[in-house]
Amino acid sequence: MKKLKGFWVKILIFLSVMGPGIITANVDNDAGGITTYSVAGAHFGYALIWSFIPIIIALVIIQEMCSRMAVVTGKGLADLIREEFGAKVAFYAMVILIFSNIFNTISEFAGIAASAELFGISKYILVPACALFVWWLIVKGTYKSVEKVFLVACLFYVSYIVSGFLSKPDWKTVAQSSISPSFQFDKAYILMLIGVIGTTIAPWMQFYQQSSVVEKGIKIENYKYSRLDVVIGSFIVNIIAIFIVIVCANTLFTHGIRIESAQDAALALRPLAGKYCFYLFAFGLLNASIFSACILPLSTAYSVCEGMGWEVGVNRTFKEAPQFYSLYTAIIVIGAAVILIPNVKLIPIMLLSQATNGILLPFVLIFMLLLVNNKRLMGKYVNSRFYNICAVLIIASMILLSLILCVTAFVK
Amino acid sequence: MLNQSMSNVNISAAKMFVFFSQLMDKPVFDKNGLRAGEVYDLVLKPSEVYPLSCALVIRKGFPNRKYAIIQWQEIQKIDKESAILRIEFASLAFSELRDEKKEFTLRRDILDQQVVDTYNHKVIRVNDIHLLSVDQALMIAHVDIGSRGLIRRLGFENSIDFIVRLLNPKAKYLHNERLVSWKYIQPLTINPVSMTIKIDVPQKNLANIPAADLGDIFLDLNIHHQIALFKSLNLANKTKIFTNIDFKTQRSLLEELNDSDIAELLNNIPSDEATDFLEKLPSEQTKRVLNLIENKYSKRLSQLLGYSGDSAGGLMTTEYIAFPKGTTVEAALNQIRERKFKSEPAQFVYIISSTHELIGATNFRRLILANPLDPIENCAFPKTYFVHLDSSVKEVAYLMEKYKYFAIPVVDENNILQGIITVDDILSQLIAFAWRRLKRIKIIQKT
Numbered sequence: 001m002k003k004l005k006g007f008w009v010k011i012l013i014f015l016s017v018m019g020p021g022i023i024t025a026n027v028d029n030d031a032g033g034i035t036t037y038s039v040a041g042a043h044f045g046y047a048l049i050w051s052f053i054p055i056i057i058a059l060v061i062i063q064e065m066c067s068r069m070a071v072v073t074g075k076g077l078a079d080l081i082r083e084e085f086g087a088k089v090a091f092y093a094m095v096i097l098i099f100s101n102i103f104n105t106i107s108e109f110a111g112i113a114a115s116a117e118l119f120g121i122s123k124y125i126l127v128p129a130c131a132l133f134v135w136w137l138i139v140k141g142t143y144k145s146v147e148k149v150f151l152v153a154c155l156f157y158v159s160y161i162v163s164g165f166l167s168k169p170d171w172k173t174v175a176q177s178s179i180s181p182s183f184q185f186d187k188a189y190i191l192m193l194i195g196v197i198g199t200t201i202a203p204w205m206q207f208y209q210q211s212s213v214v215e216k217g218i219k220i221e222n223y224k225y226s227r228l229d230v231v232i233g234s235f236i237v238n239i240i241a242i243f244i245v246i247v248c249a250n251t252l253f254t255h256g257i258r259i260e261s262a263q264d265a266a267l268a269l270r271p272l273a274g275k276y277c278f279y280l281f282a283f284g285l286l287n288a289s290i291f292s293a294c295i296l297p298l299s300t301a302y303s304v305c306e307g308m309g310w311e312v313g314v315n316r317t318f319k320e321a322p323q324f325y326s327l328y329t330a331i332i333v334i335g336a337a338v339i340l341i342p343n344v345k346l347i348p349i350m351l352l353s354q355a356t357n358g359i360l361l362p363f364v365l366i367f368m369l370l371l372v373n374n375k376r377l378m379g380k381y382v383n384s385r386f387y388n389i390c391a392v393l394i395i396a397s398m399i400l401l402s403l404i405l406c407v408t409a410f411v412k
Numbered sequence: 413m414l415n416q417s418m419s420n421v422n423i424s425a426a427k428m429f430v431f432f433s434q435l436m437d438k439p440v441f442d443k444n445g446l447r448a449g450e451v452y453d454l455v456l457k458p459s460e461v462y463p464l465s466c467a468l469v470i471r472k473g474f475p476n477r478k479y480a481i482i483q484w485q486e487i488q489k490i491d492k493e494s495a496i497l498r499i500e501f502a503s504l505a506f507s508e509l510r511d512e513k514k515e516f517t518l519r520r521d522i523l524d525q526q527v528v529d530t531y532n533h534k535v536i537r538v539n540d541i542h543l544l545s546v547d548q549a550l551m552i553a554h555v556d557i558g559s560r561g562l563i564r565r566l567g568f569e570n571s572i573d574f575i576v577r578l579l580n581p582k583a584k585y586l587h588n589e590r591l592v593s594w595k596y597i598q599p600l601t602i603n604p605v606s607m608t609i610k611i612d613v614p615q616k617n618l619a620n621i622p623a624a625d626l627g628d629i630f631l632d633l634n635i636h637h638q639i640a641l642f643k644s645l646n647l648a649n650k651t652k653i654f655t656n657i658d659f660k661t662q663r664s665l666l667e668e669l670n671d672s673d674i675a676e677l678l679n680n681i682p683s684d685e686a687t688d689f690l691e692k693l694p695s696e697q698t699k700r701v702l703n704l705i706e707n708k709y710s711k712r713l714s715q716l717l718g719y720s721g722d723s724a725g726g727l728m729t730t731e732y733i734a735f736p737k738g739t740t741v742e743a744a745l746n747q748i749r750e751r752k753f754k755s756e757p758a759q760f761v762y763i764i765s766s767t768h769e770l771i772g773a774t775n776f777r778r779l780i781l782a783n784p785l786d787p788i789e790n791c792a793f794p795k796t797y798f799v800h801l802d803s804s805v806k807e808v809a810y811l812m813e814k815y816k817y818f819a820i821p822v823v824d825e826n827n828i829l830q831g832i833i834t835v836d837d838i839l840s841q842l843i844a845f846a847w848r849r850l851k852r853i854k855i856i857q858k859t
Contacts, residue, residue, distance in 0.1 A: 082524050083525055086565070087524060087565035091562075309526075309536065309538075309539060
């Protein structure tokens with residue numbers, strides 16, 4: 001009896017601690033994410049599926065470091081970088097963050113434009129409308145209540161899992177290719193690989209995740225539940241990603257369809273939704289895009305203002321927090337404006353933004369690694385040796401991939 | 413008005429002043445002109461309003477960095493170009509660790525850290541530190557929280573200055589620094605042993621901050637700072653903060669305090685605030701906390717907790733001023749002067765019978781104007797209005813508005829005085845009702 005009670009208490013604690021990991025995971029599956037996984041499956045079949053096993057491990061390790069730092073220090077990543085490395089380093093780190101997040105926001109608006117195409121609405125109407133909506137949600141402070149709606153709409157991803165089963169893939173081949181790494185010294189392949197890694201483990205995620213754990217005010221005694229939250233979140237992202245790849249490999253790659261527009265990507269859902277697949281995909285893409293378009297500019301503005309020591313917060317007025325609002329607004333405006341350029345190619349934009357994430361990721365990871373090993377900050381909660389080896393391996397391989405990409409770009 | 417504390421220092425006239433960022437990383441030479449390393453940090457002598465430097469920390473080597481501490485009397489000169497020592501390089505003791513040190517230093521404890529600005533009532537981040545040279549030593553005069561300080565740290569000061577001067581030679585940017593005097597600054601360095609924060613600004617400084625602002629400042633801090641700062645404050649400030657923060661923060665503070673601290677804190681919180689907090693706690697914890705509190709008070713609190721939150725009984729506070737019938741006005745006034753009340757009761761005085769029945773009410777003004785020798789009931793209002801324990805918020809609000817009362821007494825079915833409801837308790841209830849409308853009004857006012 002007592003054991004049972006203990007079990008329920010544990011479940012309750014987990015529910016109260018849960019959130020940051022799972023929300024981050026769902027924001028991670030944004031327009032750029034869906035597109036990158038779709039293209040990976042459609043253009044390379046199962047050739048990239050092996051990468052998801054190391055990606056899951058890396059994602060769990062990195063996100064775990066973030067939440068551990070958040071719980072132990074009670075500070076966000078931007079604050080820690082500023083306090084430990086000084087103003088100069090913090091400034092350049094923030095430049096990297098802003099740069100990569102502007103790219104990401106552009107890709108969210110590209111997602112909105114793509115779903116506009118599928119719905120048959122002009123992007124010149126839907127993109128500005130969504131930009132205004134996103135801006136209004138945050139400035140009016142109604143975002144928190146809408147967040148749950150976004151999260152429920154994320155059940156859309158289940159349709160990829162259902163499609164995955166309906167498309168009857170050869171599970172033996174899937175299993176084989178997921179455990180046997182293959183590598184191609186080809187520019188497109190490497191760019192794709194960096195994109196897949198970059199979209200799954202994006203630099204902004206670390207800042208966002210750490211701040212949300214801090215905001216939750218989780219105590220060190222309950223940290224193990226927070227870790228569970230991270231693991232569940234990481235698995236959700238990757239399972240969905242794997243299914244997107246499988247579905248696209250099975251429906252598009254086998255028929256030699258290359259994804260040039262959102263229309264092609266939507267075909268992957270045909271086994272489930274038949275002729276309605278366009279609407280289903282457009283709905284999912286729109287939800288994912290708006291969800292992330294809310295969070296990305298906001299988390300960037302928060303991190304940057306915290307790191308630079310500017311006033312932060314949506315409950316302050318423009319006059320009190322001018323940098324916060326300007327930054328937030330500017331990111332949304334730039335994101336939407338780029339997409340409004342006539343004839344801009346949406347799919348390449350989304351892919352490129354995710355590759356940028358991948359290239360910038362190691363810089364953020366180096367800061368994290370230095371911070372999480374700082375005894376004065378972390379006390380006995382510094383990284384174990386195993387963790388450090390893994391983290392160094394991740395950083396080294398990301399840098400190596402970026403270098404190889406440079407080389408192949410020049411060789412061709 | 414807030415800008416008053418930002419003394420406008422004219423840079424060209426301030427030769428005695430130097431910014432810490434202008435000293436940082438400058439070369440250090442020993443007495444023979446041999447390079448010893450670079451300026452890394454300043455150690456400060458504690459226990460002064462404006463702390464003086466007492467040692468210099470220098471750093472050498474990369475990537476295996478080593479640090480040495482040099483006492484201030486062994487420094488010949490330190491300025492924007494370099495520092496020169498009176499001793500030889502060979503006599504310096506370099507070691508790898510310097511993080512374990514307990515002393516208070518500029519770079520680790522102030523620069524780039526968050527501190528509380530007790531003048532402008534907010535949490536700020538220090539961009540630079542303004543030092544004044546006094547008798548060969550350096551003294552912290554101000555902290556720089558402006559954008560120019562940030563630009564200086566990034567190393568762009570000269571180029572940005574040049575551009576601004578080119579565009580607008582009279583730009584405010586060139587002449588004004590956003591500096592806050594050190595006497596208003598409360599650092600947030602947590603002592604690793606005692607886990608508390610050394611309060612440098614007098615607690616009086618904090619006590620002068622309006623309670624609601626103090627609560628806001630507190631909520632801006634991270635959880636470790638909150639706990640450490642809370643533990644370091646005196647009871648008055650603790651009470652002020654505790655009653656002005658949200659429930660989640662209250663609860664996490666409660667978990668960190670030991671039993672005697674909890675008892676001391678809750679014994680000093682007005683009963684309406686205490687019940688507000690206790691009623692949100694899980695019942696087991698409420699019981700535990702009630703057991704810690706002084707017996708008489710906890711009885712009253714558990715009684716209050718029995719009333720529903722939006723009835724008069726749930727809203728009332730049991731702190732009020734009441735005198736038995738027949739007390740002279742003079743005696744009543746003397747008692748008011750002598751007594752210390754937990755909350756400021758809203759200027760109303762109640763007259764009760766020997767069995768605590770409500771007979772009448774009066775206010776301070778009437779008391780002061782009355783003949784000191786008269787019995788107190790002579791100056792009572794002609795009619796006494798009151799509400800019952802189960803009256804609704806709306807009834808209470810209606811009565812208070814109608815008769816323009818700041819407080820109204822609450823009685824039980826036998827007309828026994830139980831407590832009073834003050835206007836602020838009613839307001840917070842009504843604000844919750846009118847929340848959406850109010851928010852709109854607030855936005856209109858601000859734009």
